[in-house]
Amino acid sequence: MTTSPQNRGVSLGMPQLPAPDFPAEVRARLETDAREVVARYPDSRSALLPLLHLCQSEEGHVSKTGIRFCAETLGLTTAEVTAVATFYTMYRRRPSGDYQVGVCTNTLCAVMGGDAIFEELKEHLGVGNNETTADGKVTLEHIECNAACDYAPVVMVNWEFFDNQTPESAKAMVDDLLAGREVAPTRGAPLCTYKETARILAGFPDERAGAVEATGGGGPASLIGLRIARGESPHTPIVHPRGETRTEGGE
Amino acid sequence: MSVSTELSKNGTSPEKLLAPVLSAFWDESASWTLETYRRHEGYEGLRKALAMTPDEVIAYVKDSGLRGRGGAGFPTGMKWQFIPQGDGKPHYLVVNADESEPGTCKDIPLLFANPHSLIEGMIIACYAIRSEHAFIYLRGEVVPVLRRLHEAVREAYEAGYLGKDIDGTGRNLDITVHAGAGAYICGEETALLDSLEGRRGQPRLRPPFPAVEGLYACPTVVNNVESIASVPAILNKGKDWFKSMGTEKSPGFTLYSLSGHVAGPGQYEAPLGITLRQLLDMSGGMRPGHRLKFWTPGGSSTPMFTDEHLDVPLDYEGVGAAGSMLGTKALQCFDETTCVVRAVTRWTEFYAHESCGKCTPCREGTYWLVQLLRDIEAGKGVMSDLDKLNDIADNINGKSFCALGDGAASPIFSSLRYFREEYEQHITGKGCPFDPRKSTLWADTEVNA
Numbered sequence: 001m002t003t004s005p006q007n008r009g010v011s012l013g014m015p016q017l018p019a020p021d022f023p024a025e026v027r028a029r030l031e032t033d034a035r036e037v038v039a040r041y042p043d044s045r046s047a048l049l050p051l052l053h054l055c056q057s058e059e060g061h062v063s064k065t066g067i068r069f070c071a072e073t074l075g076l077t078t079a080e081v082t083a084v085a086t087f088y089t090m091y092r093r094r095p096s097g098d099y100q101v102g103v104c105t106n107t108l109c110a111v112m113g114g115d116a117i118f119e120e121l122k123e124h125l126g127v128g129n130n131e132t133t134a135d136g137k138v139t140l141e142h143i144e145c146n147a148a149c150d151y152a153p154v155v156m157v158n159w160e161f162f163d164n165q166t167p168e169s170a171k172a173m174v175d176d177l178l179a180g181r182e183v184a185p186t187r188g189a190p191l192c193t194y195k196e197t198a199r200i201l202a203g204f205p206d207e208r209a210g211a212v213e214a215t216g217g218g219g220p221a222s223l224i225g226l227r228i229a230r231g232e233s234p235h236t237p238i239v240h241p242r243g244e245t246r247t248e249g250g251e
Numbered sequence: 252m253s254v255s256t257e258l259s260k261n262g263t264s265p266e267k268l269l270a271p272v273l274s275a276f277w278d279e280s281a282s283w284t285l286e287t288y289r290r291h292e293g294y295e296g297l298r299k300a301l302a303m304t305p306d307e308v309i310a311y312v313k314d315s316g317l318r319g320r321g322g323a324g325f326p327t328g329m330k331w332q333f334i335p336q337g338d339g340k341p342h343y344l345v346v347n348a349d350e351s352e353p354g355t356c357k358d359i360p361l362l363f364a365n366p367h368s369l370i371e372g373m374i375i376a377c378y379a380i381r382s383e384h385a386f387i388y389l390r391g392e393v394v395p396v397l398r399r400l401h402e403a404v405r406e407a408y409e410a411g412y413l414g415k416d417i418d419g420t421g422r423n424l425d426i427t428v429h430a431g432a433g434a435y436i437c438g439e440e441t442a443l444l445d446s447l448e449g450r451r452g453q454p455r456l457r458p459p460f461p462a463v464e465g466l467y468a469c470p471t472v473v474n475n476v477e478s479i480a481s482v483p484a485i486l487n488k489g490k491d492w493f494k495s496m497g498t499e500k501s502p503g504f505t506l507y508s509l510s511g512h513v514a515g516p517g518q519y520e521a522p523l524g525i526t527l528r529q530l531l532d533m534s535g536g537m538r539p540g541h542r543l544k545f546w547t548p549g550g551s552s553t554p555m556f557t558d559e560h561l562d563v564p565l566d567y568e569g570v571g572a573a574g575s576m577l578g579t580k581a582l583q584c585f586d587e588t589t590c591v592v593r594a595v596t597r598w599t600e601f602y603a604h605e606s607c608g609k610c611t612p613c614r615e616g617t618y619w620l621v622q623l624l625r626d627i628e629a630g631k632g633v634m635s636d637l638d639k640l641n642d643i644a645d646n647i648n649g650k651s652f653c654a655l656g657d658g659a660a661s662p663i664f665s666s667l668r669y670f671r672e673e674y675e676q677h678i679t680g681k682g683c684p685f686d687p688r689k690s691t692l693w694a695d696t697e698v699n700a
Contacts, residue, residue, distance in 0.1 A: 040427045042341070042384065043467055048449030049432050053391070074449070087451040087607075088432035090391050102392075106353045107551065107597040108511055108583050113691035144435065144601055145353040146392055149510035149583060150517045153692060159394040166693050187363065188395035201391050201430045205401040212402045215395075218277030218364040224517030225507075226278060228533055229269035 019064030019078075027069070030058060034073045037203060044074050048084055050202045052091055057198035061092035090201075092139075097132040098193045099177045102143035102156040103170070109145070112152040113166065118142050120167040125174060137178050150221040151186070158197040160188030163219065189214040265533040270496055270504045272484050273477070274520045277364035283399045285406040288367035294412065296483030300375045308379040312482060315490035316502040320357075321347055321438075321475030322549065322578045324501075324567040327482070333462035334380045334470045343471040344377050344385035345447065346479055349431055349438040351390055352550035352658075353601060354581030357506040358476035360518055362389075362396045365480070366403035372479035373426060374412055375486060380472055383423045388443050391430040400428045435605035439653050440473040442607065453609045454653035477506060497523035501566035505580060511546070512538050512586035512690070524569065527582060528561040540695065541586035545669065549578015551598045552658025554665035575665070588694070590685035591670040592677050595662045596624040602659035610652035616643050617659050627674060630682035637674055641667055 021027060033054055038047040048070060055066030062085045064078075070085075071078045085091045092100075103118040104110075118140075125133055125140055132139040148154045151163030155170050162173060163186040176183045177191075184190040189211040200206050218226075227233060276282050276291050285293070300308050313328025334342055346369065350358040362369060373385050389397055404426050407413045415423050429447060436442045437452040444466050446452035465471020481503065485493045494502040501523040507530060510516045514535030521530075527546065537543055543558045548565060554575040556563065563573045570577040585594065603617035623640055626632045640663055648660035667674065676684055688694060 043448065045449035046429075046447055049446065050430065052432065053430065084449065084451055088434050090431075090433035105597070106601055107594045108354060108585075110597055111585065111589050111594065111687070111690045112511070113693065115687065116691060143392070144604070145351060145355070147350045147356045147359040147390070149354050149356045149581065150508055151356075152510060152516070156392065159392050161395060164692065185395075189398065197394055200394055200397060200401075201432075203401075203428065203430065205405070206398050212283075212398050213281070216280050217282035218274070218360055218518075221517035222274070222360040222364060223278050224515050224534065225269055225519035225521070226271045226274050228265045228515075228519075229271050231265075233265070233533070233535075 019068045022058070022065055022069060026058065030054065030069060031073070033202070033204070034069075038073070040203065045076070048074060048076070048081065049088070052081075052085055052088075053198050053202040056092065057195050057202060059095075060098075060195050060198075061095055095132075095136075096194070097137050097139035098195075099137060099157055099191065100139050100141065100159075100194055101174060101177075102141050102146075102159075104144070104146055104148075104152070104154045104156070105142040106145040108149050109153045114142075114153040117153055117155065117165055117167050117170045121170055121174060124171050133178065135178070138174055148187075151219065157183070157185065158191055158194055159201075160185035160191060161219075162186055163221075185215070187215050187219045268525055268529055268533065269519060269521045271520045272504050273361055273365060273368055273480055273506065274518060277360070282364045283366055283403065285367055285403070285410060288365070288371075292487055293367055293483075294371055296486035297371050297374055297412070300378060300486045305379045305381060308375065308486075311490060312379070312485065315485045315493045316500075317478065317481055317485060317493070318501065318503075318567065319475055320477035320481070320505060320579070322352070322552075322576070324577060327474060327478050330462065330472050330474065331376065331380050333460070334472060335463065336381060338470065340469045341384065341467075342380050342382040343466045343469060344373060344380065344382045345440075345444065345466060345471055345473045346373060346385070346387045346476055347438060347440060347443055347473055348387050348389040348476045349435075349443060350476070350579075351435040351438050352552060352579055352581065353598060354508070354510060354547055354550040354583040355579040356508045356510065356581065357518060357579065359393055359396055361476060361480060361506065363399055366396075366399050367407070368480040368483060369476055370403050370407050370412070370426065372482040374407075374424060375482050376472065376474065376479055377424050378422070380470075382472075383425065385424065385426050386447060386466075387426065387428045388437070388447055389428065389430055390437075391432050397428070397430055404428055434607075435601075436607040436653075436655060439655065442653070443473065444471065451607070453607045456652075481505075498564070498566050498568070500568055501577075507565065507580045507582060509534065509582050509584065511584040512541055512543075512589070513584050514538055523566040524564040526562050526564060527556075527584075530582070531561075531584075537584065537586055538695065541588065544585050544587045544589060545591060545594075545666075546582055546584045547578075548575050548580070548582065550581040550658075551583070551601070552576075552654070552661050553578040554661045555669065556665075557669050575661075586690075588685065588689040590628075590683055590687070591666050591673050592624070592628050593683065593685070593687070595666045596621070596628050598662050599624055599659065602655065606655060606659075610656070612647045613651040613653075613656035613659065616647035616651075616656070619643050620647075620659070620663065627677050628683055630677060630680065632674075632678045634675070634678055636678070637667065637671065 155162040318324045441455035442452040644660040644663040
């Protein structure tokens with residue numbers, strides 16, 4: 001598919017040259033990290049997923065150079081690494097934004113407003129699914145269920161939780177990202193860039209002060225059962241009829 | 252008037268119905284730290300486990316009746332017992348933290364607020380099955396949880412719970428936190444093992460089962476987060492305490508996740524066997540002015556229920572007898588503003604996207620289901636499409652390589668069973684009769700987030 005422009009359409013084109021290597025100093029740095037990753041596993045191939053995250057921490061996506069690096073590190077062929085890299089949705093195949101904004105459009109979030117949020121963000125940012133704003137800041141995509149249904153509709157930015165979103169809150173948030181302001185999620189740490197996030201995913205703990213502690217213990221919805229069990233219910237209990245709320249709001 | 256006095260007239264006092272154990276201190280400001288965990292009897296279960304022999308620990312967990320919380324409900328102690336001992340091979344524990352089933356949202360808040368319950372449970376499990384290396388396979392898309400797991404593991408090493416020659420006993424244990432990269436199929440235990448070995452996450456043929464040839468072809472236990480995190484409390488407070496909750500065949504406490512058009516979405520830790528009616532009663536019911544239309548007992552892969560099923564006991568047997576599965580106890584509730592065709596179409600698109608492509612019934616079947624459903628939703632369907640949907644689902648269900656295919660068929664069968672007229676309406680009316688704006692969180696001003 002990636003034949004030169006003159007050959008476009010000739011799908012049986014020339015074999016491609018091997019991808020270039022990383023510059024020597026980058027390669028040396030990545031090799032140090034890679035040794036640490038490989039050492040975590042009894043079998044080196046297990047390090048492949050974290051190493052692909054590590055490549056994204058360098059380049060923001062998995063390039064042919066990154067694939068070559070993984071293959072050489074683990075004694076695999078580039079075909080074997082490519083097969084894995086293309087299987088998983090978190091590996092980006094082309095340069096993308098500093099902030100990956102993912103709107104959950106799986107059924108529950110979609111119904112609760114995720115579809116509307118996604119549509120409005122597309123219009124607001126002037127990009128489609130999996131496209132990046134011209135300044136390279138924000139990549140928009142729709143994502144699948146992210147295990148936060150009790151906070152629906154959910155938007156993830158660089159895989160931090162933005163709970164109970166509306167089109168307005170989501171638009172204000174991406175405006176902040178575009179303007180370079182610091183943005184903090186409802187659950188998780190203040191946003192770092194996509195590359196910095198990828199390094200955490202490669203298994204290197206977030207060294208920023210306060211990152212682990214940020215936003216405290218359980219989020220509000222996570223605590224609701226606990227609060228009710230202690231007799232601190234925020235809601236009026238229903239006595240009858242059940243399943244439908246004839247009772248008015250309780251405050 | 253307090254909740255308890257109001258509801259006790261009905262014999263449904265929430266204090267009696269709920270049983271926060273894992274979630275008991277999630278509201279503390281530093282709930283995830285070792286210090287907080289120890290203040291709440293953390294690592295006491297481990298102390299008691301280490302006073303037993305490994306085989307005694309396995310027998311104890313088996314006797315407690317703990318069943319897997321990842322969906323299938325297989326007895327946890329029995330999984331441990333299947334590991335051959337004295338075989339000279341390394342044994343592995345792999346925790347399945349790839350929580351991705353639509354609607355399921357219990358392990359992620361558990362790990363965010365109380366990661367040490369998992370770490371302690373893993374140490375106990377590894378002692379029992381004689382494993383010196385355990386893995387947490389966490390889905391990659393939850394970085395806040397990854398941070399806390401990194402920190403909890405670091406703390407556990409520092410405190411001497413993990414490492415080499417622990418407490419001079421000669422026991423070794425390492426825990427590796429491994430982040431996935433976005434693939435629902437990796438929640439399937441053999442696909443997870445392939446993924447952890449650095450391959451595409453595709454399920455393996457069984458037998459051999461992971462207990463015999465799992466990770467690196469060595470005996471491996473794969474357990475859900477909540478299953479393992481429940482073990483320390485069982486050891487600490489006793490199997491009789493555990494069995495005093497729930498039912499005979501489904502003992503103990505568990506996390507129920509209420510979501511959707513309800514007044515109080517969130518986590519409710521309760522003995523197994525509570526009903527959706529009880530959970531809705533204590534939490535304010537559906538959002539004001541609306542009524543329950545359909546719901547899933549355990550995620551989108553479990554056949555949906557309607558308001559007829561409000562009193563089904565939410566345990567393995569009760570939900571099974573009513574024609575569905577307890578699954579992950581992900582109670583997604585949709586009210587009368589929701590189009591069931593839209594909901595099922597979206598779930599089916601999910602299964603088609605996440606089908607790993609290994610087997611034909613699932614790969615091709617989910618693709619064709621999506622084509623038919625999109626047409627029906629857009630008012631371009633014909634009546635014979637409905638039987639075709641059923642036929643295709645029937646050719647996926649039970650004929651696929653793994654349970655993803657069965658899960659994809661569930662919403663089709665169950666929605667056609669309960670809401671066939673609604674599908675027909677889309678066909679005869681040449682379009683969707685619902686206004687999606689009415690289903691949103693912000694549709695009603697009085698909506699309670």
